[in-house]
Amino acid sequence: MSLNNMSSKNNLELNPRISVDCVIFGFDLNQLKVLVIERSISDSDKQILTLPGDLIYEAENLEIAADRVLFELTGLETIFLEQVGAFGDTDRLNKEADKKWLRAVREEPEARVITIAYFSLVNIHEYAPQASSFAKSAAWIPLNEIDELAFDHFDILQTALKKLKNKIRIQPVGFNLLPEKFTLSQLQKLYEAILGRELDKRNFRRKMLKLQLVEMLEERQEKVPHKPSQYFKFNETNYNILIENGFDNFGF
Amino acid sequence: MSLNNMSSKNNLELNPRISVDCVIFGFDLNQLKVLVIERSISDSDKQILTLPGDLIYEAENLEIAADRVLFELTGLETIFLEQVGAFGDTDRLNKEADKKWLRAVREEPEARVITIAYFSLVNIHEYAPQASSFAKSAAWIPLNEIDELAFDHFDILQTALKKLKNKIRIQPVGFNLLPEKFTLSQLQKLYEAILGRELDKRNFRRKMLKLQLVEMLEERQEKVPHKPSQYFKFNETNYNILIENGFDNFGF
DNA sequence: TCGCAAAGTGTAAGTGTGACACTTTGTAAA
DNA sequence: TTTACAAAGTGTCACACTTACACTTTGCGA
Incomplete structure (x- = not known):
């Protein structure tokens, strides 16, 4: 496929699913915490932890989608939100547990997914969990207790934290927390x-x-x-x- | 579509095309320059300027795709490359000239496109234009002479520049140029x-x-x-x- | 040899940073 | 009521870094 050819459809061309994932930071009891979703794998007691996220709607801007995820999950609006970047390496599904869970919810583990990650800073005391079954399994976990997340979410978390570190040197964003x-x-x-x-x-x-x-x-x-x-x-x-x-x- | 339902396909769900675009900075004659592609609109003398980019292949990592675009265009490998972020607002095609050009090359202007932008710093004197017809229409334009680019590319350029500004305060990346x-x-x-x-x-x-x-x-x-x-x-x-x-x- | 144009050089004043230890104050337990 | 506790609150000094600022040097070319 030549570089100047953006028009031909061929079988090399990528046709992935696109999602947003949010790294939601909160601060409580002198600890930095992250809001994660606990998902059960049906045939075992193990849980896998993921960042909250969703597929992006057809007519929806990226940041709006992230806003929506945040609102549906936390009940919070107009909070600090900034893009972390796009993630979607082909090896993002290298963990067996991830694949198992996807199979359990009738996803094809082979499908390529590209996700746009955002991070936001929320006042944990204004957090108002919403009624969706999604929100019911959400939990604030101290940052230093998280050592594994599903898919490439741990990588996303690390990158988001790095961005936050840099950001706070330049802008006093911490007050949002x-x-x-x-x-x-x-x-x-x-x-x-x-x-x-x-x-x-x-x-x-x-x-x-x-x-x-x-x-x-x-x-x-x-x-x-x-x-x-x-x-x-x-x-x-x-x-x-x-x-x-x-x-x-x-x-x- | 509920937040915890990542499995159902429905008509709200986004199914966009995914591309990479590269902001390639060079430095020459004491000026910061950017490598842009001049694309002709068939039925007029006007040209539109775009950032170099391409659709991502099915089995290709994001950064690899950006590397590929860079190499096919400049002949350069292992150069400084960093992600700027994902862009893909629904209004990215609000300029008539962009739509006209897309129609001319048989693209549907209505299609949603999400692009992952990267910026790179290259030694302009090692630049070896490649043989593709794409590269033939590439040109180094001084940054301060660029006041319009197709699609959302001007926005991408601004964001890339901001990242570069921040980066150079933290890391002496300028030597790459x-x-x-x-x-x-x-x-x-x-x-x-x-x-x-x-x-x-x-x-x-x-x-x-x-x-x-x-x-x-x-x-x-x-x-x-x-x-x-x-x-x-x-x-x-x-x-x-x-x-x-x-x-x-x-x-x- | 003279003019040009950019290279190259030092200092002083002010500002921010990092390291450091003791006093204050309200609560709660004795 | 006294006392112990635990975190709040406070000042200084040495050092490093930042900023502002003007003249001399050097090689080329006219």
């Missing part, structure tokens, strides 16, 4: 979870306060068995000013 | 072209020399009507040492 009000310690734990390393408390606070991305609230913690922390909220106005000035280096 | 030996001024011009802003000569040289990413050669320019410049080459050993130490901030 936190509730409206939060403590600076929570924020720091979040950064530590994403970056995968510990940060110095004083240096971290200095940086955040200097940039004026957080604003101190009147409110403070209550009933904690230690000195209560001030609550803060994200200052979007200051964030937008920074962005307009081309600021894109948060020094992590 | 230069010949073996180059002057520090060339290197600086390259960085300026990618970043879209001017850099201070002394500061730039200091940074590059301090990191020891470049190594001075014996050779110098000849027959230039001014003080001849030293030639340098990329020091891959030192680069690998930096990477192993987790260094990923080149301060741009």
Whole structure:
């Protein structure tokens, strides 16, 4: 098939199924978590874990499809969503369990599938599981407890995490993962979870306060068995000013 | 169609054509250039410009397909190649000229196409145009002279450029665009072209020399009507040492 | 030999980063 | 009510990096 020939149909040409898969990050109990689907293989007790996803509709834009998956699963709209990339290597179905499960749900394991992956950051406390049978088997699993996923989903997860790491150096996207009000310690734990390393408390606070991305609230913690922390909220106005000035280096 | 039903075929389900498109960057005469294909619309003198691309073969991995397009077009192998992402909005064919051209080559303009875009960095002087009729209509166009491309290719180009900008802050990928030996001024011009802003000569040289990413050669320019410049080459050993130490901030 | 045009060079001020340890404060248990 | 606890909160110093800035050098060609 020659390069300038985009018109002829022939048997070399790919005719795959196209899906979206979503890596949905949440943050809870100082841990970064991912929303995964537990699927049972009919003839055993084993479960396989997958990322939530679906085939894309005919008249649907890619990002809309990802939005839809997210909404149908979490009840959340207009959340942070960014493309991770396309995945679809021919060896994506090299695990026996995957094939077995596909056979069980009457899919052909041989079919080529290309998936467009997205990652999103959600406030885990606004998570409102939907009624679909799909959502019923969804679970928040701590990132560091996931060491295997079906198909190429583990690869997708790794890539999404890498993107998130890079992103947070350039844009303070982490606030999407936190509730409206939060403590600076929570924020720091979040950064530590994403970056995968510990940060110095004083240096971290200095940086955040200097940039004026957080604003101190009147409110403070209550009933904690230690000195209560001030609550803060994200200052979007200051964030937008920074962005307009081309600021894109948060020094992590 | 419910979210947990990935098995049923129905008329909502997408069955698109899948292609790869490549944004091939080169650097020449202190300008960042892109390799585009000039396609004639049969019934007029107008040309439309597209990114080089092709449909993906049935048994072919995505990246392999991009490699193939690159090789068939440029004769180059094992070059820097990275995925930009998947593009395939339903309105990608909103320009009349695009539809006209597709009709002329017997494509249905209504067909949904999803394309996986890659960008690569090539040494423009090793570019060896191949014999295909495709390659014959290829041309290196300076980036800043491109203000329209067919389909969603302009969007793809912009996104690729953004990725390149980010990448060069983290990894000194620019050397892929230069010949073996180059002057520090060339290197600086390259960085300026990618970043879209001017850099201070002394500061730039200091940074590059301090990191020891470049190594001075014996050779110098000849027959230039001014003080001849030293030639340098990329020091891959030192680069690998930096990477192993987790260094990923080149301060741009 | 003179002019040109780009190469090449150093410093000082300011800003951000990383490392480091003790005091404060509210709760809950004794 | 006193006390122990556990996390919150706070300042400084040394160092590295960044930015801004102007003149001299060198080879070629007219």
